Amino acid sequence: MANRIVVDPITRIEGHLRIEAEIKDGKIVDAFSSSTMVRGIESIVKGRDPRDVWAFVQRTCGVCTTVHALTSVRAVEDALGIAVPPNAEMVRNIMEGALYMHDHAVHFYHLHALDWVDIVNALKADPKKTSEIAQSISSWSKSSPGYFSDIQKRVQKFVESGQLGIFANGYWGHPKMKLPAEVNLLAVAHYLEALEWQKEIVKVHSIFGGKNPHPNYLVGGMACAINSDGAGGLNAERLMHVQKLLKEGKEFIDKVYIPDLLAIASFYKDWGAIGKGVGNYMSYGDFPTNGYADLSSFKFQQGIILDRDLSKVHDVDHRSTDEIEEFVNNSWYDNYAEGKDKGRHPWEGETNIKYTGPKPPYEHLNIEEAYSFIKTPRWKGKPMEVGPLARLLVGYGRGNKEIQDSVNGALSHLNVPVDALFSTLGRTAARGIETQLVANWTLEFFDTLMNNIKNGDERMANTDSWEPSSWPKEAKGVGFCEAPRGALAHWIKIKDEKTENYQMVVPSTWNASPRDSKGQRSAYEEALIGTPVADPNLPLEIIRTIHSFDPCLACAVHLYDEHGKHISQVQNIASCDS
Ligand code: NFE
Ligand code: MG
Numbered sequence: 001m002a003n004r005i006v007v008d009p010i011t012r013i014e015g016h017l018r019i020e021a022e023i024k025d026g027k028i029v030d031a032f033s034s035s036t037m038v039r040g041i042e043s044i045v046k047g048r049d050p051r052d053v054w055a056f057v058q059r060t061c062g063v064c065t066t067v068h069a070l071t072s073v074r075a076v077e078d079a080l081g082i083a084v085p086p087n088a089e090m091v092r093n094i095m096e097g098a099l100y101m102h103d104h105a106v107h108f109y110h111l112h113a114l115d116w117v118d119i120v121n122a123l124k125a126d127p128k129k130t131s132e133i134a135q136s137i138s139s140w141s142k143s144s145p146g147y148f149s150d151i152q153k154r155v156q157k158f159v160e161s162g163q164l165g166i167f168a169n170g171y172w173g174h175p176k177m178k179l180p181a182e183v184n185l186l187a188v189a190h191y192l193e194a195l196e197w198q199k200e201i202v203k204v205h206s207i208f209g210g211k212n213p214h215p216n217y218l219v220g221g222m223a224c225a226i227n228s229d230g231a232g233g234l235n236a237e238r239l240m241h242v243q244k245l246l247k248e249g250k251e252f253i254d255k256v257y258i259p260d261l262l263a264i265a266s267f268y269k270d271w272g273a274i275g276k277g278v279g280n281y282m283s284y285g286d287f288p289t290n291g292y293a294d295l296s297s298f299k300f301q302q303g304i305i306l307d308r309d310l311s312k313v314h315d316v317d318h319r320s321t322d323e324i325e326e327f328v329n330n331s332w333y334d335n336y337a338e339g340k341d342k343g344r345h346p347w348e349g350e351t352n353i354k355y356t357g358p359k360p361p362y363e364h365l366n367i368e369e370a371y372s373f374i375k376t377p378r379w380k381g382k383p384m385e386v387g388p389l390a391r392l393l394v395g396y397g398r399g400n401k402e403i404q405d406s407v408n409g410a411l412s413h414l415n416v417p418v419d420a421l422f423s424t425l426g427r428t429a430a431r432g433i434e435t436q437l438v439a440n441w442t443l444e445f446f447d448t449l450m451n452n453i454k455n456g457d458e459r460m461a462n463t464d465s466w467e468p469s470s471w472p473k474e475a476k477g478v479g480f481c482e483a484p485r486g487a488l489a490h491w492i493k494i495k496d497e498k499t500e501n502y503q504m505v506v507p508s509t510w511n512a513s514p515r516d517s518k519g520q521r522s523a524y525e526e527a528l529i530g531t532p533v534a535d536p537n538l539p540l541e542i543i544r545t546i547h548s549f550d551p552c553l554a555c556a557v558h559l560y561d562e563h564g565k566h567i568s569q570v571q572n573i574a575s576c577d578s
Contacts, residue, residue, distance in 0.1 A: 002029055004364060005536050010546055012111040014063045015553025017512065020365060021542060023533050031528035033512050034365055034372040035553045042351045045502045050076045050494050051219045057504065058214050061555045065213035066099050066205065067483040074292060075490045076219045079477025083291065085459035088221035090449040091208050093287050095215065097442030098204035101249045103484040104435040105257050107550045109194040112428065115544045116264055117179060117187040120172040123156055125185035133182055137263055140255040151189040171540045178267045187264065190256050201249040207238050221461025226453060243446055250439040261432040262413055265425060272420030275545040277527035278383045279422065281305040281390035284316060284489060286482035287441060299441050300482050303394040304379060308422055313397040318478040318489055321345040326505060327376040330514035332356060341517035343378060346491035347476055349503035373557045376513040376522065377505050385523040386486025386510045387549060389421065389430040406433050427548040468497040483507050485550050508556035511549050524549060
């Protein structure tokens with residue numbers, strides 16, 4: 001008989017996620033993903049001025065900050081037929097690029113690494129050997145034996161005090177931790193360095209958008225006027241500071257994140273065959289270089305891969321009522337008028353919360369009925385995985401040489417077959433590979449911006465449609481982007497100058513949703529099937545695969561239920577919720 005275990009809350013993620021997994025003969029045979037919190041942002045923006053919506057929806061999440069604002073202004077611009085000036089497009093790209101660097105590096109070191117790195121074991125390391133390893137894989141300057149010895153003393157103090165602080169409650173000593181002590185020490189050092197580093201790269205947002213998180217956006221452009229010689233606005237000194245931050249960000253990614261990722265991955269190649277998932281991958285594409293209307297100019301391409309077949313890439317149409325639909329059959333929402341088994345295109349979507357789950361405290365979710373506050377999106381009825389791996393696979397399938405070279409380089413470095421991409425290891429590697437690509441592109445975007453300014457174009461906003469009396473009586477639009485966790489789109493309907501309906505289908509909604517009306521699992525649930533669990537009381541393997549998706553439940557469910565106490569049957573690791 002299968003044994004049902006509960007991991008609640010899954011920590012080192014954003015938001016509140018519960019996983020129930022059935023284990024038989026040491027392997028997961030079934031799994032259920034549930035978001036136990038609910039937010040009402042789609043409802044809050046109804047009736048508001050569409051030009052203000054970005055500021056509300058951006059608060060969906062403080063982790064993938066900016067992307068909901070970006071997607072919202074794009075949706076409104078689409079509805080009203082507004083094209084933004086090239087400078088605004090580049091500033092948007094640079095801000096999004098800085099987000100990728102920040103978000104992915106923080107995920108790697110502070111959310112995911114401790115699934116693979118044994119902090120306590122780092123105390124057994126010989127700092128001299130760690131130094132040799134560090135110098136053999138990177139030219140990063142902080143690599144002397146003395147440096148690693150000092151780091152070891154800091155960790156020793158933590159351990160001796162009995163207060164591990166941010167390192168409390170980890171699976172230290174778990175039999176599936178495979179790194180030599182010296183590599184553990186290297187990773188701990190870089191965990192601490194990354195904490196320092198991450199506060200620098202986000203200054204790019206402060207310079208262009210006033211602050212981080214939640215920098216300012218603007219329908220029609222960006223809210224940062226160029227003023228080359230003045231003290232106010234975007235002047236030469238501030239632009240040079242952006243360039244410095246981007247170069248330093250790239251250096252950390254090239255010399256610390258990527259070498260660490262490859263070094264750690266080389267000890268966990270077996271994870272190239274675990275966590276396969278649904279096998280369908282979707283990317284909306286992003287980082288336009290010639291206007292958002294010109295999909296062919298995007299750095300990340302749009303497309304869909306089905307059944308892991310990279311030889312054919314299908315197109316995505318956000319406007320077609322036959323493609324993207326959301327189902328609520330297994331979610332705590334009122335059924336649509338058409339019935340339990342019907343989905344709705346987001347322009348016709350509804351958010352009517354109806355909690356029918358068990359009253360806390362409860363042992364298990366009622367999986368026969370509704371079991372999550374996440375809706376279930378589908379493309380042509382199929383479950384999709386979205387995220388870094390989906391982006392790279394779509395680019396690979398579309399013949400993008402730059403992406404193919406990067407992916408092939410990592411595969412040959414690790415000496416693993418292409419099939420290893422479709423896995424927990426593949427997801428984690430893809431995130432690092434794309435961070436490096438995006439760091440390079442962001443410097444290109446910066447050069448394009450500077451050249452444009454030098455050529456005399458200082459436009460940052462298009463205010464032609466700023467006056468609502470110029471708008472049609474009714475309009476609808478869709479905005480999309482590739483958020484760090486994957487394909488993100490917002491659908492808006494505007495009527496009488498107000499927001500009539502607003503629906504957001506976000507990356508973690510695609511990946512973390514409950515089953516659809518046909519009983520098909522979504523990406524998290526499917527990826528857990530077949531995963532070996534060495535000790536059901538210490539389900540490290542579950543969090544390895546779930547963390548490989550970098551969950552964000554705040555985004556996925558878009559008010560916290562004050563009655564929603566959790567039952568923690570399996571104690572997880574210290575939370576780094578933001
Ligand atoms: Ni809150 Fe988000 C990203 C969006 S959700 S983190 O990236 O959109 O999956
Ligand atoms: Mg939604």
